[in-house]
Amino acid sequence: MNVTEEKLVLARNGNRQAREDLIAAYRTFILGASARVCGRGMDWNRDDELSIGLIAFDEAIDRFDHRRGVPFPAFARLIIKSRILDYLRKQSRHNSLSGGSLDDYEGQGLSSIESSQAWDLYIKHETDREREEEIDRYKKFLHDLGICFDDLVKASPKHRDARATLLNASRLLSGDHQLFSQMMTTGKLPVMALSRLTGINVKTIERGRKYIIATSVIWHFCEDFLYLCSFVKLPGKEARA
Amino acid sequence: MKDKAVILEVNGRVCTVVTADGDFRQLKLRGNYRPGQEITLPRTVKNNYRYTLVAACLFIFLAAAGIWGNWMNPAVAAYVSLDINPSVELALDKQNIVRGVNPLNEDGKELIAGLHINGKNLDMALQSLIGVAITKNYINTGGQNVILSAVTTINGVTEPGIGDLIRESIQAYLEKGHIEAEIVVGNIPPDTREKARKAGISTGRYMLFIDAVKNEKNVKLKDFTGNIYKIQQDQNLKVKDIVEGHTPAEQKKPGKGNSPVGGTDLHDSGETRGDAKQDQGRKDYRERENTASGEKEAKEKENKEKGNKDILEQSGEEKNEDKGKDKGNDKEIKKVEGHNDGVEPKGSGGASRSNPTSKKEKERN
Numbered sequence: 001m002n003v004t005e006e007k008l009v010l011a012r013n014g015n016r017q018a019r020e021d022l023i024a025a026y027r028t029f030i031l032g033a034s035a036r037v038c039g040r041g042m043d044w045n046r047d048d049e050l051s052i053g054l055i056a057f058d059e060a061i062d063r064f065d066h067r068r069g070v071p072f073p074a075f076a077r078l079i080i081k082s083r084i085l086d087y088l089r090k091q092s093r094h095n096s097l098s099g100g101s102l103d104d105y106e107g108q109g110l111s112s113i114e115s116s117q118a119w120d121l122y123i124k125h126e127t128d129r130e131r132e133e134e135i136d137r138y139k140k141f142l143h144d145l146g147i148c149f150d151d152l153v154k155a156s157p158k159h160r161d162a163r164a165t166l167l168n169a170s171r172l173l174s175g176d177h178q179l180f181s182q183m184m185t186t187g188k189l190p191v192m193a194l195s196r197l198t199g200i201n202v203k204t205i206e207r208g209r210k211y212i213i214a215t216s217v218i219w220h221f222c223e224d225f226l227y228l229c230s231f232v233k234l235p236g237k238e239a240r241a
Numbered sequence: 242m243k244d245k246a247v248i249l250e251v252n253g254r255v256c257t258v259v260t261a262d263g264d265f266r267q268l269k270l271r272g273n274y275r276p277g278q279e280i281t282l283p284r285t286v287k288n289n290y291r292y293t294l295v296a297a298c299l300f301i302f303l304a305a306a307g308i309w310g311n312w313m314n315p316a317v318a319a320y321v322s323l324d325i326n327p328s329v330e331l332a333l334d335k336q337n338i339v340r341g342v343n344p345l346n347e348d349g350k351e352l353i354a355g356l357h358i359n360g361k362n363l364d365m366a367l368q369s370l371i372g373v374a375i376t377k378n379y380i381n382t383g384g385q386n387v388i389l390s391a392v393t394t395i396n397g398v399t400e401p402g403i404g405d406l407i408r409e410s411i412q413a414y415l416e417k418g419h420i421e422a423e424i425v426v427g428n429i430p431p432d433t434r435e436k437a438r439k440a441g442i443s444t445g446r447y448m449l450f451i452d453a454v455k456n457e458k459n460v461k462l463k464d465f466t467g468n469i470y471k472i473q474q475d476q477n478l479k480v481k482d483i484v485e486g487h488t489p490a491e492q493k494k495p496g497k498g499n500s501p502v503g504g505t506d507l508h509d510s511g512e513t514r515g516d517a518k519q520d521q522g523r524k525d526y527r528e529r530e531n532t533a534s535g536e537k538e539a540k541e542k543e544n545k546e547k548g549n550k551d552i553l554e555q556s557g558e559e560k561n562e563d564k565g566k567d568k569g570n571d572k573e574i575k576k577v578e579g580h581n582d583g584v585e586p587k588g589s590g591g592a593s594r595s596n597p598t599s600k601k602e603k604e605r606n
Contacts, residue, residue, distance in 0.1 A: 133277075
C-alpha cells in the first residue's frame with residue numbers, strides 16, 4: 001500500500017507516469033468493481049460502463065484524501081459505483097423519462113457537489129455501510145470455514161512477535177495460489193507444506209491454525225475485504241516502514 | 242495506527258475487535274458501535290486494569306501481612322503469673338486473650354505441656370491450667386491450697402477487672418470440684434516483675450521473697466520455689482497480705498504523701514487482715530517509687546544491707562554456697578530471658594534488657 005500511496009501523491013501532483021502506472025495496476029480492480037455495480041460480466045472492448053469506471057478511477061486519484069480514513073481502493077470503488085449509477089440513471093431517463101427529478105444536478109458540474117458537505121456525508125454513510133457489509137461477509141466466510149470470531153480471540157497470540165510470525169505465514173500462504181486453493185477446497189490448513197514454506201515450527205502453525213486461515217483469507221481476497229485488508233498490517237512491515 | 246481497531250462483532254457491551262497489528266480481542270466498550278466501525282483503542286483501559294490489579298494485589302498483600310503480623314505478634318498488655326507449685330506466666334493482650342505462655346519452673350513446664358492456651362481467653366486458659374494442676378496433683382484436692390496470681394500491666398496502671406476475672410474464674414472452677422483453696426490475686430508494678438524476671442522466679446514468689454528479706458528473715462530464693470501453701474506454712478507468712486496489700490502507685494492519692502495511715506482505700510480494707518503489715522508494705526513500696534524521699538530510701542537500704550550482712554555473716558560455708566548459687570542464678574536468669582523472648586513484645590524486651598541490674602542484686606554482690 002505504501003507504493004500506491006506514493007504514486008497517488010505523485011499522480012496528484014501532475015506526474016503522468018505515476019497515474020498511468022496506477023491505472024494499469026488497478027485495471028482488474030476497476031473491471032471487478034464495475035461488474036459488481038452492473039451485476040454482469042464485462043469486457044473492455046464492449047461496455048461503456050468500463051469507460052465510466054476508468055474516468056471515475058481517475059477522479060478518485062484526484063479526490064482521494066487519506067485523512068478520511070478510507071483506504072484508496074475502497075474510495076475508488078465507491079466513486080466508480082456512484083459514477084456508474086449516475087450514468088445508468090441518465091441512460092434510463094433517456095429511455096423512459098422517469099428520472100426527471102435528478103435534473104437539478106445537470107449543468108452544475110461536479111465541482112459544486114464535490115465541495116458540498118452532502119458529498120462528505122454521502123461518503124461517510126456509504127463507507128460505514130460498506131464496512132459493515134464487509135465484516136458481515138467476512139463473518140459468513142469464516143463461518144463456512146468453521147471459524148467464529150471468538151475462536152480468533154482465543155487463537156490470536158497475545159505477544160506481538162508471536163503474532164508477527166503467524167501473520168508472515170498467512171501472508172505467504174495467501175500469496176501461494178496452489179496452497180491457498182488447496183486449503184479452500186479441503187477446508188484444512190496444509191500445515192506441513194506451510195511449515196516447509198515458511199520454516200516455522202509445525203506445532204506453532206498448528207496452534208495458530210484458525211488465526212492463519214482467517215488472516216490469509218483477508219489478504220487473499222483483498223478486493224473483497226478492502227477495509228480489513230488495508231487495516232490489518234504486518235507488524236514487521238510496519239516496523240520497517 | 243497501532244492503537245486502532247475495527248469492530249467485528251457487537252454482543253451487548255462486549256465487542257470483538259481486530260487491531261491494526263492483527264490482534265483479535267474482546268473489549269468492553271460503552272456506547273453504540275456498529276461492526277466495521279474503526280475505533281481508537283482505549284490504551285489506558287488495559288494498562289489501568291493491570292495497574293489496578295497490581296495495586297489491589299499489593300494492597301491485599303500488605304493488609305494481610307499487617308493483620309497477620311498483628312495477629313502473630315499482638316501487643317501484650319498485661320502479664321499474669323500463676324503459682325501453685327508450678328509457676329507459669331501468661332502474656333495477655335488488651336482483650337485478655339492469651340498471647341504467650343512462659344513456664345517459670347520445671348513443674349510449670351510440665352503443667353503446660355500439651356496444653357494449647359495461646360489465643361484462648363484468660364478465663365478458658367486459667368480453667369484448663371487449674372484443671373491440669375488438679376489432675377497432676379499440684380492442687381491438693383483434700384487439703385489446703387494457696388493459688389497465687391500476680392497481675393502486671395505493661396503501663397503500670399492497675400486494672401481491677403483482670404484480678405476479679407482471675408479470681409472468679411479460678412473460684413468457679415474449684416467450686417465445681419469442691420476444692421478448697423485460698424486465691425490470692427495481686428497487682429504488681431512492672432519494675433517488680435522485671436526484678437523477678439532477673440532473679441528467675443515468678444513475680445508472685447519474688448514478692449514473698451523480698452517481703453521475707455525485708456522482715457530480716459534468713460531466707461534464700463530457693464526457699465520460695467516450692468508449693469505456695471508450703472511456703473506459707475514454712476515461712477510463717479500470710480501470702481494474701483503480702484501480695485494483695487501491695488497496691489501500685491497509681492491508686493495512691495498524691496496528697497497522702499508519707500503518711501503511714503493506711504487502710505483507707507476501700508479496695509483493700511475489706512480484705513486485709515494484718516493492717517500493720519500491709520501498711521509497712523505500702524510504705525516500702527511508696528518509698529521505692531518515690532525517689533525524692535531519699536532519706537527513707539537510704540534508711541531502707543541500710544536495713545536491707547544489714548539484713549543481708551546478717552545472712553552472709555552467719556557462716557563461711559553458706560557464703561560460698563551463696564556465691565555458687567548466685568552463679569547458678571545467673572544461668573537461670575539467662576535461661577529465663579531466653580524463654581521470655583517468645584512472650585514479650587520486642588520493644589519492651591529490649592528496654593528491659595538495657596535496665597540496670599536491680600538494686601537488690603547490686604547489694605547482694
